[in-house]
Structure formats: structure tokens, C-alpha cells
Amino acid sequence: MQRGINSLVMAIIQLAVIFAFLAIGELIVWVTGTGVPSSIIGMLLLTLCLSLRIIKLKYVEGAADFLVKNLGFFFVPAGVALMGYFDLIADQWLPIVVAAAASTVIVLALTGHIHQISRKYFNRHGISRK
Numbered sequence: 001m002q003r004g005i006n007s008l009v010m011a012i013i014q015l016a017v018i019f020a021f022l023a024i025g026e027l028i029v030w031v032t033g034t035g036v037p038s039s040i041i042g043m044l045l046l047t048l049c050l051s052l053r054i055i056k057l058k059y060v061e062g063a064a065d066f067l068v069k070n071l072g073f074f075f076v077p078a079g080v081a082l083m084g085y086f087d088l089i090a091d092q093w094l095p096i097v098v099a100a101a102a103s104t105v106i107v108l109a110l111t112g113h114i115h116q117i118s119r120k121y122f123n124r125h126g127i128s129r130k
Contacts, residue, residue, distance in 0.1 A: 014063035017055065021046040 025042025028034070034041075049055040082089070089096065121127075 010058075011062060014060050017059050018046070018063055018067075021049075 021042040022039060023042070024045060025038035025040070028041050029036070029038040046055070046060070050057060050060070
């Protein structure tokens, strides 16, 4: 029984940490009026705090693993919302497909190019990538 309570408390703490960073992101967007989504700002701040070891991984790991494993569930509302725009999608399907294909090719090419540059840099300076 005690183990179940401890795991429940830890899950609450983990979710509270994640939502706290989301709230900090919301506050930053509200104060600055920036166009960057608050969730992105919050997750970048969380990543920074994890990297600097301000926040220990154990305080977010379980909740983060659960959210990532169930990520597909979070796309359901967006998919349902798209159903209201079938007429627009039907009218504009060609530009949508071309834009999706072109952006995919650009991202793949850019990622590959940056990877090659970083490998050359690391090899030249003897920096281990492990």
C-alpha cells in the first residue's frame, strides 16, 4: 500500500514540475507578448534546467515517459478539427501536398548537411561524440 502511495505522490510531483514549466512559459509569453508558443518556451526552460542539473531527471521522467508513449492520443483533437475544413483541403490539396513535400525535402537536406558539418568539426577537433 505504501509503495502505491509513494508512486502516486511521485507521479503528482512529476506532473506538477512539467505543468510548472508550462505555466512559466505562459507567464513569459504574457509578459513579453512574444509569438513563440508558451509550451515551447516552457519545455526549453525545462530542458535547460535538466541540462544544468537544477531539476533532477527523476522529477519528470515517469510523467514524461507516459506522455510520450501516449503522444498519438494528443493528435486526436487536431485530427477531429481538420474534419471541419475538408472543403478547404479539397480546394487546396495540391499546394498543401507540394508544401509538405518541399518542406520535408528541405528539412532532410538541411539536417544531413548540418550533420556532415558537425562530424567534420568534431573529427577535426578530436571531440568524442559519445
